Structure formats: structure tokens, C-alpha cells
Amino acid sequence: MTERGANPIDRANAAPRCAAKAKRTGERCKCPAVTGWRVCRVHGARGGHPPGARHPQYRHGGRTRETMDLRRQIMDLIREGRDTLGQLAGSG
Numbered sequence: 001m002t003e004r005g006a007n008p009i010d011r012a013n014a015a016p017r018c019a020a021k022a023k024r025t026g027e028r029c030k031c032p033a034v035t036g037w038r039v040c041r042v043h044g045a046r047g048g049h050p051p052g053a054r055h056p057q058y059r060h061g062g063r064t065r066e067t068m069d070l071r072r073q074i075m076d077l078i079r080e081g082r083d084t085l086g087q088l089a090g091s092g
Contacts, residue, residue, distance in 0.1 A: 018043055 018029035018040035031040035039045050049055045052064060061067060 012032055015032035018031045018033050019038040020029045020040070020043040021027065022029070029040060029043060031042060033040055034045035037045035049057075052058065053061070
């Protein structure tokens with residue numbers, strides 16, 4: 001790694017580059033990637049809203065990931081129950 005008193009421009013030039021590509025030209029972005037991310041700040045590093053109740057459009061929680069997963073599990077149990085009842089009715 002570079003020395004502590006090294007020129008900040010040299011450190012920025014040595015930083016890993018953004019992995020985003022342009023649609024039109026196909027060239028990679030030349031900006032340095034944000035630490036811990038593969039892309040630069042322009043292409044989405046640290047972007048987006050917080051999940052759950054901290055999201056600005058959160059209303060009642062009916063569409064959260066947890067609720068949707070719970071609904072999916074309940075529907076799977078209902079389907080299994082119907083299949084079991086159908087098998088019992090057919091064999092009797």
C-alpha cells in the first residue's frame with residue numbers, strides 16, 4: 001500500500017474502478033468504486049430507500065417481505081390440506 005503522506009490524487013488513481021458499463025458505448029465507468037461496493041456513487045452505491053417501516057411509502061406492512069412469505073407458506077399449507085382431503089375422499 002502507499003505511504004501515509006502520499007498524494008491523495010495518486011491514491012484515487014490506484015483505487016478500484018466502477019464495474020458499470022455504458023449501454024451505448026460498452027465502455028466501463030472510469031470513476032473509483034466506493035469502498036466495499038463494486039460500483040461508484042453515480043451507479044448506485046449506498047443508494048435506495050431503507051426497507052420496512054423506515055421506507056417513505058410504508059403504509060401498513062401488508063406488502064413487506066415477511067408478510068408475503070407468511071402468506072405463501074399459508075397458501076402452501078392450504079394446498080396440501082386440499083390434496084390430502086381429495087385423496088381421502090377418493091379412497092373411501
